[in-house]
Amino acid sequence: MRPRALQPPTIQLGNSGIDPPAQVPQRDIIDAQMAFFGTGCIINEQVILQDQEGVLAWVSERLAVAMRQAEDLILRDYIVSAASTINAGGGSNADNPTNLGVSDFSLVATTLDTNNAYKFMSGIEGMDRFGTGPVRSAYFMLSSTELQSDFDGLTGSGFLSQWNYPTNASALPSEYGSVYNIRILTSSEAPVARGVSANGQDVYYNTVVGKQAVTHINQDGFSMNLIYRDPYYSGMLAQNATLAVKFAQAQAITQDTAIRNLLSTRLASLVI
Amino acid sequence: MAEYSRLASGQTVARGVEAQPAGQTAVVVPFLPDFIEIYNRTRAVAGSGVTRAWWVRDAGQGSAFLDTFGTGEQFIAPVGGTSSGLLVSGTGFSTIQAGLSLQYGPTFLLGGSGGIAKTSAVLLTVTTTADHNLTTGDWVTFQNLYQTSTTGMQQIAGIPFMVTVTGAKTFTIDWVGNGSNLTAITAGGLNTLASFKKILYPVLYAPGVAYPWKIDVGTTTTIHTTAPHNYVVGQQVGFRIPAPYGMTNLNELPNTTLPGFPIYYYVTSVTDSKTFVINVDSTQFTAFTVNNTFLSFPGLKFAEVVAAGDVNTGGWPYNGGDLYPSPRFFNGFTSSTTVGVSTINGPAISGAFSNATFMGFIIGSGVGGTTGDVIYWRAYMHDINYL
Numbered sequence: 001m002r003p004r005a006l007q008p009p010t011i012q013l014g015n016s017g018i019d020p021p022a023q024v025p026q027r028d029i030i031d032a033q034m035a036f037f038g039t040g041c042i043i044n045e046q047v048i049l050q051d052q053e054g055v056l057a058w059v060s061e062r063l064a065v066a067m068r069q070a071e072d073l074i075l076r077d078y079i080v081s082a083a084s085t086i087n088a089g090g091g092s093n094a095d096n097p098t099n100l101g102v103s104d105f106s107l108v109a110t111t112l113d114t115n116n117a118y119k120f121m122s123g124i125e126g127m128d129r130f131g132t133g134p135v136r137s138a139y140f141m142l143s144s145t146e147l148q149s150d151f152d153g154l155t156g157s158g159f160l161s162q163w164n165y166p167t168n169a170s171a172l173p174s175e176y177g178s179v180y181n182i183r184i185l186t187s188s189e190a191p192v193a194r195g196v197s198a199n200g201q202d203v204y205y206n207t208v209v210g211k212q213a214v215t216h217i218n219q220d221g222f223s224m225n226l227i228y229r230d231p232y233y234s235g236m237l238a239q240n241a242t243l244a245v246k247f248a249q250a251q252a253i254t255q256d257t258a259i260r261n262l263l264s265t266r267l268a269s270l271v272i
Numbered sequence: 273m274a275e276y277s278r279l280a281s282g283q284t285v286a287r288g289v290e291a292q293p294a295g296q297t298a299v300v301v302p303f304l305p306d307f308i309e310i311y312n313r314t315r316a317v318a319g320s321g322v323t324r325a326w327w328v329r330d331a332g333q334g335s336a337f338l339d340t341f342g343t344g345e346q347f348i349a350p351v352g353g354t355s356s357g358l359l360v361s362g363t364g365f366s367t368i369q370a371g372l373s374l375q376y377g378p379t380f381l382l383g384g385s386g387g388i389a390k391t392s393a394v395l396l397t398v399t400t401t402a403d404h405n406l407t408t409g410d411w412v413t414f415q416n417l418y419q420t421s422t423t424g425m426q427q428i429a430g431i432p433f434m435v436t437v438t439g440a441k442t443f444t445i446d447w448v449g450n451g452s453n454l455t456a457i458t459a460g461g462l463n464t465l466a467s468f469k470k471i472l473y474p475v476l477y478a479p480g481v482a483y484p485w486k487i488d489v490g491t492t493t494t495i496h497t498t499a500p501h502n503y504v505v506g507q508q509v510g511f512r513i514p515a516p517y518g519m520t521n522l523n524e525l526p527n528t529t530l531p532g533f534p535i536y537y538y539v540t541s542v543t544d545s546k547t548f549v550i551n552v553d554s555t556q557f558t559a560f561t562v563n564n565t566f567l568s569f570p571g572l573k574f575a576e577v578v579a580a581g582d583v584n585t586g587g588w589p590y591n592g593g594d595l596y597p598s599p600r601f602f603n604g605f606t607s608s609t610t611v612g613v614s615t616i617n618g619p620a621i622s623g624a625f626s627n628a629t630f631m632g633f634i635i636g637s638g639v640g641g642t643t644g645d646v647i648y649w650r651a652y653m654h655d656i657n658y659l
Contacts, residue, residue: 031624089571198429
């Protein structure tokens, strides 16, 4: 549910004693469908009996990692599908989108500010420490690790490395730095569309979010279930155990004006 | 073992343009089959065409055994195979596992005799040198649309388009094809570098972002998008139209009468998968145009429409099949523009944000019969496959 704004009463009452017409409060409905996910492994009892590596333990760990990755990937792909895009145009590589220029960060922050998006972080006040500089209040941007060399290239023209913050107390482990009103988190799993820019280069989805932009919905008791079934349940000879994970989630854009995918290409060569 | 196998059966309707050979028809099942068999009731009654077809995984993606009325058994080779003897050309069966976005097919160069013609005010026609192997309903995105270093169609590069296949080497896309700032891609220029990529899974979450290419003004306003929008009646939508496209009047913000509050519209009717109508009188609006200059393409922002909610309270309408039907989306795996593919999920409120990831199989155009044919199918995933 997203309440609609009421008309601000900017017209004076006058002295007639007559009340102005009442307003009808309205709200928009945002519906989302819950979806269930799961995967598992079938393990023959002979493996469990004879494998010296504690197979149930490490398969459980792998399943847990797979499930957490799935949660992130689902939300990532949903945002790629449902959030507006802005093609970067401040770079110099004459592509569409271009590589990231500092003006692109400014444009996105200006857009979100104008749209009354809520920032995630308040600023970091400057301190008397050599090589550091103050950090503005900021939105978060999730980017690919492949863009880190491009960010480094903006040092001196707007980019401030996380290491150059006055204090790292509020910096996240994945935080790479900031440009103007945007603090950049990098991940190797950030969305990249390979070879689809106007000139055939990789396109990076740099998701910039305000607080009220998106919601992640869990089902009660279904954030994660690890399910183990003994071989006893697998047939007349009880040969196969199963290990599985199951979870449920949904997501919705709750305020589309408070989120933008800043699309960009890359200036620096990619080194793998 | 017979404990972990999967068996499913059902019926579907061949999808495509009416009274035409069907294009691709997607069947959603909760596993990846290694055996598929279909029976075409309509073809059997008519006594023509492919009445039965089947597929085994070991035969390869895109292949099929088929029984054509009056001819007998034939075989369609896998994608990339050749035809001879009882081998026939066409597209058979393929399995599909659509779970991650931003997956693309290989770069397909238009080639020496390839190009893009400015067909009309509503169409561009793409010609390829080799067979493009696309099916109506597929989505593509273009790259390197240069005729010379300063002319061409780079303005449309990067936008997703649904294709309508008109021949083995030709297909059309919806766009203002007679725009004065577009230069046709023709042989003799840089056309050999021009290319497209197929978007493998374009709609895994819906509804989402769509790209208008034409907006009809009037007391109500009709929006034409380059690929399926997946909106329904009652959908709440917002627009982001950059200044070069003219009709900024539709934009969510700024709002001069209620500062800071986005302006949304409601979809009042859905003409087809790429056309819908919203409840706004646009007769006084600035005209919408996509006639951007070629040299403006670096950093060019696209006009967009996004889903922002809905006012619906009920589920998807009953259509004669299962009660409480699942949402249907035009996900790149149907050639129809009026009937989408059912999701694997359960019922949902019409217009809700839904997960449309799926797996199952595609009945290709070589075995799918004619649009509207009733097809019975069964699909197996065996416990084990010995090679």
